[in-house]
Amino acid sequence: DAMVIQNPRYQVTQFGKPVTLSCSQTLNHNVMYWYQQKSSQAPKLLFHYYDKDFNNEADTPDNFQSRRPNTSFCFLDIRSPGLGDAAMYLCATSSSAGALSYEQYFGPGTRLTVT
């Protein structure tokens, strides 16, 4: 089945220690997104890639970076995690082909704990 895969599902890191979360997709979608979701809140968009073009949200902290080496993979790097970065991180994909607006398909998320 075509899907969005996130690894790991649970990640524990220490305060200030860099961490990388990964996302892969078999949908061959050209747009990939990273969201942060805190408890009892809606997902908050951090940034997205439209093909190779990186689009950062204005309020995304510089502490968050992303890489997309190819169509299938996208990484979220948190350079110096703080306690406030503990959250669920969601990857999503969509296709810009043949539609005016793009359905987004989410992965299962990575729960990040910062100690």
Added chain:
Amino acid sequence: GENVEQHPSTLSVQEGDSAVIKCTYSDSASNYFPWYKQELGKGPQLIIDIRSNVGEKKDQRIAVTLNKTAKHFSLHITETQPEDSAVYFCAASTPYGQNFVFGPGTRLSVLP
């Protein structure tokens, strides 16, 4: 920019009853309105969506209605079942926009 409001924030219904969740949006250019269901510990799952060229869409027990004039859209779930219990998010998107604006969510509890 777009702003999406969602009501109620929590909703409890008896099994077999109907549930209705309402959303309003501010940007008249928005033309795509998805609904997501999120179970505990999982990613949001697209359950139904509607585009601005239609007023209603139905898929088995789930339906969505859209009133573009009033800028609101609603999710209707009939014959609710315990497995419908989850958090539901509405969202709005503008033409060719890659980004959604999500509503704050509704926690639905279906009581057996």
